[in-house]
Amino acid sequence: MTTRWSKKWAGPTVAVVLISSMLLSACSSKEDAASGNAASDSSKPTTLKVELFDRGNSPAGYTITDSYLTKLVKERFGKPNNIDVQFVPVPRSEEIQKLNVLMASQSEVPDIVFTYDSGTFNRYAEQGGLTDLTDLLDKNAPNLKKFLGEDTLAYGQYKGQQFALPGRRLVLGKYAGYIRQDWLDKLGLPVPQTTDELYTTLKAFKDKDPGNTGGKVIPFGVSLASAQYEPLLWSFVQPLTDEQKYTLTQQLGSNDYPTLLPGFKDGLKFMNKLYNEGLISKDFGLDKDKKQLWQNLQNGLLGFYTEDAGELYFSANGGYENLQANVPGAVITPVDAFTNSEGKHAKPAYAPNAMYVMIPKSSKNAEAALKYLDWMASGTNLFDMQFGVENENYTLVDGVPVVKPDATQEAMDRIYNFGDLAIIVNGKYAGDDAKNEAAYIAQTPEKYQADMKKSVEISNTDNIQPVKFDHPIEAEAKYGTALADKFQEIIVKMTMIKPDQFDSNYDSMIKDYMASGGQAILDERTAAYKEMSSK
Amino acid sequence: MRNSVYLRRHWQLYSLLLLPVIYFIIFKYGPMYGVQIAFKDFNFFQGIGGSKWVGLDVFREVFQNNNFFKALRNTLMLNLLDLIVSFPAPLILAIMLYELRITWFKKLAQTILYVPHFISWVIIGGIVLQVFGTQSGFINNLLAGMGLDAIPFLSDKNYWLVTYLLIGVWQSAGWGTILYLAALTGINKELFEAAEVDGASRFKKILHISLPGIKTTIATLLIINLGNMISIGFDRPFIIGNVAVRDYSEVLSTFVYRVGIESGQISLATAVGLFQALVGLIFLLASNYASKKLADESIL
Known part of the structure; x- marks a missing residue:
């Protein structure tokens, strides 16, 4: 059983690894190609490829690459900037394997990739497969830099260089x-x-x-x-x-x-x-x-x-009910x-970082990629991606978006995968810390919200x-x-x-x-x- | 010349053979290229060819690892006990089934005995928890109802061993009878009739006709079992085992999983796999040789 196992493991790796090693050596010989210019040529749009988790749960009428949210991105970011945003679906369950293959193939790899796995990020950084974003961030993405903050950004640094932009985690208490x-x-x-x-x-x-x-x-x-x-x-x-x-x-x-x-x-x-x-x-x-x-x-x-704070109250878990x-x-x-x-x-407590968002060294569109992430962190873009349309998906109560319990299926379907598109944040971002917390608590049934609030408070007390x-x-x-x-x-x-x-x-x-x-x-x-x- | 005529005449048969041959080349021999990982410091990005050769360093690391020896000991121990407990079970069952005369009852009994074989270990794991759990298990609830102390079937390593072995018998014994039953059917009926005429008792008939009649089958299965002494399935120890009894439940297959696949030490896992294959081969040849000498039965 075991012998067969390790061989089975080795089989596909042979092919993948052989190809990837050739391609990798080819791409590392190329000098920093990342700082190419984007969107300067008005006649021909720049193509920006963005990784997107496919969980196989797209509702009827949508596909993973053609949904309300992908259209929103193309309309509001792509058109004005003359950038053609293309989404590259990656199956959620094979994320890392698939990412390894993509990274190894210079031409196919998206300009924006991400993973939760710190080991994978460290390996890419160590082997020199990522674009250093230290200067690009200052130049192209001031809003994003402000949104993420120094604490979070520190998690994307490898030996002093900014090789990843870690998403910001909003709920830190455990x-x-x-x-x-x-x-x-x-x-x-x-x-x-x-x-x-x-x-x-x-x-x-x-x-x-x-x-x-x-x-x-x-x-x-x-x-x-x-x-x-x-x-x-x-x-x-x-x-x-x-x-x-x-x-x-x-x-x-x-x-x-x-x-x-x-x-x-x-x-x-x-x-x-x-x-x-x-x-x-x-x-x-x-x-x-x-x-x-x-x-x-x-x-x-x-x-x-003891439990993850609030786990008990979410209707999906049904524990308390x-x-x-x-x-x-x-x-x-x-x-x-x-x-x-x-x-x-x-x-x-949790570290203040979430997903590692990275730009491969082989990407020629690092600038456009940062522009995209900066766009997401600007204005109401992130809010609209996460919460949908006012009075259809949510209502504002004291400035805090509260999900409408009676929202139509069509409205709910729009933002079915908001978490996978809004890669710069983990949790729903409502504007500031107080509002985020209020929105987080507002996700539970009303009768439990007082207890939910107490849970969150406890989880944030005397954190290590x-x-x-x-x-x-x-x-x-x-x-x-x-x-x-x-x-x-x-x-x-x-x-x-x-x-x-x-x-x-x-x-x-x-x-x-x-x-x-x-x-x-x-x-x-x-x-x-x-x-x-x-x- | 004659060969080519022969080939031309029976080309359909040879082309039929082609498919399995391709299967073996691609899926059994091809991956052996990866065995060299055991002698290399494997690096995913440099690939199998590009990784550095390190000689026997990986094996040195394996043989210095206490947990490896613990896993090896447990593998041999569980397999040996399994051989003692589980090997005779289907034989006895098959002979009892063969002696049954009421056809519908025989069929029913066989079906009931086969069923566990088709249940996935994951599901068996769930059932085991419901039946043998210390707090929630059905048996311990019964014991508690009678005012007796709970028995830690799953969390004490010695009790666990018994649980593990008996579950193995329950799961595999019925299915194991198939080969014996087939062999028993092959025995000439006249022998039984002649014995009956001579006034042989049922027990005597079993001892002198049934058992000698399936001697070859028993020897073959024993050789296969002995050859597999060093390798052990993954599902059963992994699912029935738990953290509390890892002293006994950690075997080579789960060790390879934990160290190699979970921690990404592919070289180490490959080395353990290769070691297992080598020792397995030695066991197989040795038991085949012994069987040939002792019983004049061999499969190679």
Whole structure:
């Protein structure tokens, strides 16, 4: 099976790679072709090719390259600038493979490409396949530069050069806690505000079973998804010096992991205690995708859990609505329960960047590409792409666009893939931070909006920002995925083990983690920090 | 001269053969070009041809990796236990089915036994969770109802091993009977009749007619099974396994997936694959040789 597997993998690569290596060498020999001039010749329009995710969900009457939004771009940006905008569809699920092939073929590659994958961006940048946008950005895209801001732009830099324009992420808070208010009321308990209070509450949920679940109560719902364990673990991390922050954090994939941070062990010990006292779901180690967690929640078995802020309230997920249908009288309150040694509600947050928008080195239309992105960031263009038409798609309430619940299908279809066209932002941009948040909250049913607002507030409290070096740590790319698996193994084993075996097993597991690449990452980060602080 | 006449006369047959031959060349031999990745520091942009040769460095890295040996040990352990538990199961089932005389019941039993083979492992994984889960599983709910302690079928590695093996038997035993049943049908009926006349009991007939009659089939299947000792399917350990029992559930195929495909260390994954193929070949030749010596049965 496996042998066949690796060969199967190798098969297509042979062809692709052979072709791409020839083409790549051909294009790298060409000197910076990117600064060609665009739209100067009024008779002949410049062709600008833009990548577009195809999710196979175009509504009837539209195709992926011919829809309300593509027409809007052609009308409002293409015509006045004498630029013929063409969209190059790329299947969402094979995005990276397809992008690799496109990048390798000098003639076919779109002028604007993008990916969420930081590894892919780093590889392109490292191998010199991207246009340096540092000067072009100042010259051609002042609005875009202002819109993205320095913080976000920093994520598109590779060793000091601006090789990508990272989209701006609007919702940065990640997590909030949720607790059954009706259970608290029944037991006469206050909403827990600290980790100690939470522990007492969980104990009471277990002992008194206020939901009459017949012993099936799960006081604290946990799964193997980071939203369920990160808030707890990070709240045990001790205050860090800058050096500790940079050297001891391990970024595996796109998240920072606390494996080596002081306090991590105490967090695991707490989880171990909760588990051995029967306060955590016994099967949490089997629940990779939160499926069981959500089932238990909707069946009214969960007392408390942490989750991506607001996830509960979106109608598409149906979590809260189903719970209230199954268990009449069930009420959930957002809560910020975990406190760290300083009494703060420390929890991780997102980095302020989204998709990496890149212009390949082989593109001759870098200027036109930047003009397009700048156009998107100017005036009401982005707003119109994301929200559609006033009074048909949305109504303005105090300047905040609120999606019309009774919008016609035709109106909804117009902006069906706005997220894939509005590549400079992740989330709906309503004008400023306050309006964005209001618009974000306005997406949930009205009866939940107060709780939604509270969730967002909690997720933005005492945030721990991701740590960032000016160049990628190679060991993290190499060992990241394997170590992320190891990390989960540590959590599950250390939680489920008998308390008297905790210490000895913890040491051997961390040793194994270090030997599997943790040490290599630590060494590289230590060296990178030295280099950075000596500058 | 005679050969060309022969070819001309039967050209249709040869052209029929062409298609499978092309299939093997393109999909089985062609990709072997990629095996050289195991000896190179593979770089996607430079391609297979352009990547640097590194000799046996990749293999050195593999053999220094503790997790590799753990995966190797688990592969051999799971396969050996599977051989002990799962190999006799279809044989016993087939003989029992063959002894059945009521046709409709026999047919029904066969169908019911086959069904699990056609269920995807992903679905079996879901069923397993519903049945064996510690908190939500059907069996443990029953136990809890009787006031007994829950059994961690899936989260304790020793219990998991038993669960893994029994699920394997359930899934594959019915399907495995097909070859034996076919072989049993091939036994001359007169032998049974003669034995009956001589007053042989049912058990004696099984022992002296049925079993010797399908000896070749048993030997063949055993050789194939032994040859596959080192390779293990991906779906079953990956889906039935979980983080809590990775000490046992991490096998070579899941190791290759995690290290090679997930982390993009293609060289390492190819090296492990090549190693597996080599050891597999040795196992196959050795068991074939042993079988030839011991039972005078061989498939090569």
